[in-house]
Amino acid sequence: GQQLNQSPQSMFIQEGEDVSMNCTSSSIFNTWLWYKQDPGEGPVLLIALYKAGELTSNGRLTAQFGITRKDSFLNISASIPSDVGIYFCAGLKDISGNTPLVFGKGTRLSVIA
Amino acid sequence: GAVVSQHPSWVICKSGTSVKIECRSLDFQATTMFWYRQFPKQSLMLMATSNEGSKATYEQGVEKDKFLINHASLTLSTLTVTSAHPEDSSFYICSAPTGRHSPLHFGNGTRLTVT
Numbered sequence: 001g002q003q004l005n006q007s008p009q010s011m012f013i014q015e016g017e018d019v020s021m022n023c024t025s026s027s028i029f030n031t032w033l034w035y036k037q038d039p040g041e042g043p044v045l046l047i048a049l050y051k052a053g054e055l056t057s058n059g060r061l062t063a064q065f066g067i068t069r070k071d072s073f074l075n076i077s078a079s080i081p082s083d084v085g086i087y088f089c090a091g092l093k094d095i096s097g098n099t100p101l102v103f104g105k106g107t108r109l110s111v112i113a
Numbered sequence: 114g115a116v117v118s119q120h121p122s123w124v125i126c127k128s129g130t131s132v133k134i135e136c137r138s139l140d141f142q143a144t145t146m147f148w149y150r151q152f153p154k155q156s157l158m159l160m161a162t163s164n165e166g167s168k169a170t171y172e173q174g175v176e177k178d179k180f181l182i183n184h185a186s187l188t189l190s191t192l193t194v195t196s197a198h199p200e201d202s203s204f205y206i207c208s209a210p211t212g213r214h215s216p217l218h219f220g221n222g223t224r225l226t227v228t
Binding site for chain 1: 117119144145147154155156157158159162204206208210217218219220221222224
């Protein structure tokens with residue numbers, strides 16, 4: 001099935017540093033979502049974006065829905081050890097919510113204290 | 114709190130047996146639920162779309178006779194892995210939309226190990 005192009009695949013950063021990851025697609029999505037997954041658990045929603053150009057924050061997290069509706073980025077500021085995990089971007093084409101998500105391959109974040 | 118409940122969290126079964134995984138929507142009705150499979154260090158891949166009151170829609174390459182999906186009520190979808198083999202060992206996750214403009218919420222997943 002289709003997947004989004006997510007980068008980077010992995011990151012090793014020092015505690016306190018800022019992090020940036022992004023996703024691109026060859027087709028348009030009407031909703032962009034960012035999830036975090038801890039080992040052995042399901043993905044947990046971090047931020048949902050519904051409008052092109054929208055910039056949304058959730059604590060130290062900031063995400064933007066690209067103007068072209070084909071991309072999105074997630075920034076994490078002042079990283080802490082509990083930020084460790086895998087971050088997935090996901091796109092929805094149908095705003096009704098009754099269509100499945102298309103996922104990126106994930107960004108594995110490691111934070112060095 | 115969790116809006117989608119998945120059970121069991123983990124299961125170990127012998128090759129050739131069948132395993133049933135439940136996905137429940139809590140406090141909302143879901144006419145559609147989605148089943149994903151995730152292999153180690155990989156992303157979630159959609160297996161099938163579960164439709165209440167009708168047949169599930171399977172993604173290409175997913176055997177419908179092996180992965181039986183039943184969506185008998187507006188709050189419950191089940192995935193049965195029939196005649197399980199070691200290669201079916203994976204992390205199975207369900208999700209459900211809570212409504213229009215609502216993002217999909219996921220269950221906590223089921224770790225299946227087939228010995």
